[in-house]
Amino acid sequence: MKAAVIVFPGSNCDRDCKTAIERTTGAEISMVWHGDSRLPSGLDLIVLPGGFSYGDYLRCGAMAAQSPVMKAVKTEGERGTAVLGVCNGFQILCEAGMLPGALLRNAGLKYVCTAVELDVINSQTRFTAGFQGRRDVRMTVGNGEGNYFADAATLDRLDGEGQVVFRYRKNPNGSARDIAGIVNAEGNVLGMMPHPDRAFETELGSADGALLFQSVLARA
Amino acid sequence: MRATVHVFLKPGVLDVQGKAIEGALHGLGYPGVSDVRVGKTIVFDLAGDDPARREAEVKSMCERLLANSVIESWRVEVG
Numbered sequence: 001m002k003a004a005v006i007v008f009p010g011s012n013c014d015r016d017c018k019t020a021i022e023r024t025t026g027a028e029i030s031m032v033w034h035g036d037s038r039l040p041s042g043l044d045l046i047v048l049p050g051g052f053s054y055g056d057y058l059r060c061g062a063m064a065a066q067s068p069v070m071k072a073v074k075t076e077g078e079r080g081t082a083v084l085g086v087c088n089g090f091q092i093l094c095e096a097g098m099l100p101g102a103l104l105r106n107a108g109l110k111y112v113c114t115a116v117e118l119d120v121i122n123s124q125t126r127f128t129a130g131f132q133g134r135r136d137v138r139m140t141v142g143n144g145e146g147n148y149f150a151d152a153a154t155l156d157r158l159d160g161e162g163q164v165v166f167r168y169r170k171n172p173n174g175s176a177r178d179i180a181g182i183v184n185a186e187g188n189v190l191g192m193m194p195h196p197d198r199a200f201e202t203e204l205g206s207a208d209g210a211l212l213f214q215s216v217l218a219r220a
Numbered sequence: 221m222r223a224t225v226h227v228f229l230k231p232g233v234l235d236v237q238g239k240a241i242e243g244a245l246h247g248l249g250y251p252g253v254s255d256v257r258v259g260k261t262i263v264f265d266l267a268g269d270d271p272a273r274r275e276a277e278v279k280s281m282c283e284r285l286l287a288n289s290v291i292e293s294w295r296v297e298v299g
Contacts, residue, residue: 062288100290104291105237108236109236150290151290
C-alpha cells in the first residue's frame with residue numbers, strides 16, 4: 001500500500017499518522033508539503049492529519065483548504081482514491097467542499113481531550129470493513145471545534161444514505177445527531193474527529209484505530 | 221477603496237461565545253441582554269476604479285474564503 005500524509009504549517013499529528021499507518025499496514029508513506037501541487041503516483045490513501053493548520057486563522061481548516069496541494073487531493077478524491085481527514089483534517093475536508101457540513105466550536109466552549117466510545121454505524125465502507133461485528137470501539141478526541149453541523153436536510157440525507165460512519169455513544173462536543181465521522185456519497189472520503197492515529201496499539205489504550213488503516217489496506 | 225466585511229454565524233447556528241458573553245453580562249447586572257452574537261470584521265484596501273467590479277470581487281472573496289456559507293452569513297460595506 002502507498003499512502004501520503006499531507007503536512008500543513010501547524011499540523012501536529014502528521015508523524016503520528018505516518019507511524020500509525022506504517023506500523024499497522026507496512027505501507028510506504030510519503031510526507032507531502034502543503035505547498036506542493038503534485039502528489040506521488042499510485043496512492044491508495046491520502047491522509048489529512050490533525051493539528052492547527054495555519055493557526056486556525058479565519059476558520060479551522062479554511063486556509064488549508066485553499067493550499068496548492070488541495071487541488072491535487074480533490075482530483076485524487078474524484079478519481080476514487082481513499083482520502084481520510086482526522087480532526088483538523090475533517091475540518092479541512094468540509095472547508096474544501098469534499099464533505100458536507102462544517103465543524104463548529106464545541107457546545108461546552110471547552111477544548112475536549114478524552115477517550116470516546118463509538119458506534120460503527122456503517123461497516124460497509126472501505127475504511128470500516130474491518131470493524132464488522134465490533135461493538136465497543138474506543139478512540140480519543142482532542143478538539144476545540146468538533147461540533148459537527150449541517151442543515152436538517154443534509155443530516156437526513158447523511159443518515160438515509162449510510163454516510164454517517166461513526167457516532168459517539170456519549171456526545172463530547174454537541175455534534176449534530178452524535179456524529180463523529182461521515183463519508184461522502186461515493187464512500188471514498190472519510191472525515192472523523194476521533195483519532196485512529198492515537199489508538200493503534202494497546203499501549204495507547206486502544207488498538208481499534210488499526211482496524212481502520214487495515215481496512216483501507218485490504219482494499220488497496 | 222476600503223472594504224469592510226462583517227461575518228456572523230447564521231441565525232439558528234449555535235453561537236457558544238455569544239451564549240457565554242450573555243451569561244457574563246447577566247452576571248454583571250444586565251438582565252435585559254439577550255441573543256448575543258459574536259462575529260468578525262475583516263477590513264482591507266482594494267485597488268481598481270470600477271465600483272461594480274470591486275463589489276463583485278468582494279462578494280466572490282466572501283463566497284470563496286472569508287465566510288463559510290454553511291454556517292455563516294456576511295455583509296459588505298465599501299467606500
